[in-house]
Amino acid sequence: MSAQAAPGWGNAYLSRIRPGEVALDPAQQLAVHQVLVRYAFALDQQDLAALESVLTENATWTFKFAGQNDLGPVAGRAAILDFVREAIDAETDQRRHNLVNLVVHSADAGTALAHAYLMLTSNAGGGSGVIGTGFYTFRLEHDGGEWRIADLFLGTDNAW
Numbered sequence: 001m002s003a004q005a006a007p008g009w010g011n012a013y014l015s016r017i018r019p020g021e022v023a024l025d026p027a028q029q030l031a032v033h034q035v036l037v038r039y040a041f042a043l044d045q046q047d048l049a050a051l052e053s054v055l056t057e058n059a060t061w062t063f064k065f066a067g068q069n070d071l072g073p074v075a076g077r078a079a080i081l082d083f084v085r086e087a088i089d090a091e092t093d094q095r096r097h098n099l100v101n102l103v104v105h106s107a108d109a110g111t112a113l114a115h116a117y118l119m120l121t122s123n124a125g126g127g128s129g130v131i132g133t134g135f136y137t138f139r140l141e142h143d144g145g146e147w148r149i150a151d152l153f154l155g156t157d158n159a160w
Contacts, residue, residue, distance in 0.1 A: 003159045005067030010135055010155045020106030020113075028147075032104055032112045032140055035147045040097040046088045048081055055080060056143050056150045066159040093124035099136070112140040112147065118154065133157045 022029065035054050042050035055077045062072040074083045102116040120132040134156035141150040 003066035003068060005155075005157045009067035009157075022104050022107045023109070024104075024107045024112070029104055029107070032107065032114065032147050033102060035140060035149065036099055036102060036114065036116060036138060039149060040099050043084070043097050044095055048085065051084060052077060052081060054149055056141055056148045059148070059150055059152070061152045061154070063153070064155045066156060069159065093122045095131075096121045110142050112138075112142075114138045114140065118156070120160075131160045 024032070038050060039054045041047070042054065057077050058075070059077050059080055060073040060075050061080055061083070062070075062074075064070055074080050098119040098121060099116040100119060103114060105113045105115060107113065114137070116136045116138070118132070118134045118136055119130055120134075121128060122131045124131075134154060136155075137151075137153045138149055139151040140147045143150075
């Protein structure tokens with residue numbers, strides 16, 4: 001696929017999360033960031049146990065590719081793990097999910113809302129390069145004494 005999204009297409013999705021109070025101490029803010037980084041590493045290392053550990057039981061994933069094509073929601077941790085397992089089986093390259101400009105927009109003791117840009121790189125064909133860009137919105141819940149991803153939306157600027 002080679003479709004590309006129009007400039008500014010993601011504003012409709014990003015504006016759903018308005019900045020609010022971040023009522024978490026620095027250690028809890030770091031814990032939220034760490035969960036998102038662990039999510040990216042789990043995908044890149046194809047570590048389904050690690051991915052499972054950062055998701056709530058009822059987590060949902062929703063995607064919009066190139067600002068046009070919808071996928072999901074994939075609902076429930078087991079369904080997400082099956083979805084990722086199928087994607088891993090189809091990959092022939094090493095992918096890196098680089099989360100950049102990560103910001104917690106609002107948070108309290110039980111819920112956090114965050115944005116991050118995605119720069120997806122690959123080493124396919126003997127070289128490395130960017131294969132996709134986009135943005136995430138995450139809703140996390142404090143679950144069982146830990147932060148976990150409850151809802152994930154990924155909007156990509158291009159399809160690959």
